[in-house]
Amino acid sequence: MISEIRNKYNADFTEKKYQEFLNELNSILKYPTDFRVCETPLFLSNELTGELEKACSDITNQLQQKDFLERSVNAIPPNLKVPNDFEHPPFLQIDFAITKKDGKHFPKLIELQAFPSLYGFQVFLDSVIRNHFDIPENFDSYFSGYKKDSYKSLLTKKIVGKYDPANVILLEIEPEKQKTRIDFAATEELTGITTVCLSKIIKRGKKLFYKKDGSEIEIKKIYNRVIFDELERTKLNFDFNFKDEIDAEWAGHPNWFFRISKYSLPMLKSDYVPECYFLNELTKYPENLNDFVLKPLFSFAGLGVDVEVTKEKLDKIENRTNYILQQKVEYAPLIKTPDDFSKVEIRMMFLWDEKPILVNNLIRTSKGKMMGVDFNKNKTWVGSSIAYHK
Numbered sequence: 374m375i376s377e378i379r380n381k382y383n384a385d386f387t388e389k390k391y392q393e394f395l396n397e398l399n400s401i402l403k404y405p406t407d408f409r410v411c412e413t414p415l416f417l418s419n420e421l422t423g424e425l426e427k428a429c430s431d432i433t434n435q436l437q438q439k440d441f442l443e444r445s446v447n448a449i450p451p452n453l454k455v456p457n458d459f460e461h462p463p464f465l466q467i468d469f470a471i472t473k474k475d476g477k478h479f480p481k482l483i484e485l486q487a488f489p490s491l492y493g494f495q496v497f498l499d500s501v502i503r504n505h506f507d508i509p510e511n512f513d514s515y516f517s518g519y520k521k522d523s524y525k526s527l528l529t530k531k532i533v534g535k536y537d538p539a540n541v542i543l544l545e546i547e548p549e550k551q552k553t554r555i556d557f558a559a560t561e562e563l564t565g566i567t568t569v570c571l572s573k574i575i576k577r578g579k580k581l582f583y584k585k586d587g588s589e590i591e592i593k594k595i596y597n598r599v600i601f602d603e604l605e606r607t608k609l610n611f612d613f614n615f616k617d618e619i620d621a622e623w624a625g626h627p628n629w630f631f632r633i634s635k636y637s638l639p640m641l642k643s644d645y646v647p648e649c650y651f652l653n654e655l656t657k658y659p660e661n662l663n664d665f666v667l668k669p670l671f672s673f674a675g676l677g678v679d680v681e682v683t684k685e686k687l688d689k690i691e692n693r694t695n696y697i698l699q700q701k702v703e704y705a706p707l708i709k710t711p712d713d714f715s716k717v718e719i720r721m722m723f724l725w726d727e728k729p730i731l732v733n734n735l736i737r738t739s740k741g742k743m744m745g746v747d748f749n750k751n752k753t754w755v756g757s758s759i760a761y762h763k
Contacts, residue, residue: 378416394505402558409756411738417762421478428480428645429721433729435641448636455615455627462487462629463531465723473705481702482646487633493559495733512761516731529564531724532596532624538565540593546571574613579620596624635670647700653693665698710754734760
């Protein structure tokens, strides 16, 4: 993005530095990274940073409109509706592909989700990158005037709030087996809370408990990382039903996983948003079906996405309310690497206080047909990292 910084970074890069970086990253917390971390961060130009901020503002303004909020309730499957919803989510992610428009780099919305991401891990990633690579001092990964300490304070406020961290848990399905488990460890380190498997929750009346060091501790707040799609697939046995009335507060109410999600995409209109339609609302298909992707509304990690859409495939779909058609987005070659250019998807990370506040980011890089491990086997300078801006 910024040729002077990129050329210097690439010239200074060595495999030894990268391995030393990985060694520290994989040893500072109780879990290592279970996903590929890229050899390089992204250095954003002022121009693209400005476009990303405008895109975020455009989209978050729409998410706060009364008509959007009212319609978003319809996204919650009746059998998964959780009581005691609240007016906005504490966590929001907006994913953009970096494309080209009129010869300039331009963000295009890919997905969005009112659900936590790697809020903890990105703090440690930034620190460890700086320990091993020369990042210009006037470049930062945080936004909105936040720095590490102020970011940590706001994150802790959103997750822990008024409670003792001992009474707050990170709730997940078999957390020690999750690919993002390093983020759970980072979150524990930053906030003092404990990660607990859903199957370990003890329920008595409306009160929930977990065991630690042989003692039962009451749960007063839940930082929810459980994804319903995965819960249905794993068939985990547990005593606590999400639909129960409980004497505990949610940090990330489960309903918002649906309310701001792929379900939102057809409702957003902007230069930064590709065309998108609910499949069941289409009276006729777009003529250029090759230019569209079929996505199930509620799936995790790209499961069920079809990039080779045909009329025959669409006609065979019975549960049409569960799918959207989204215009394909062409990722631009962005990061110069030793053998090719990497394409980039950037996740803009928000904490929602009285309004959504852009606070941090993460990136995913690819040299394959799509993002993800399966399309980047045996490739280097791909994977997860972070973006810096001036």
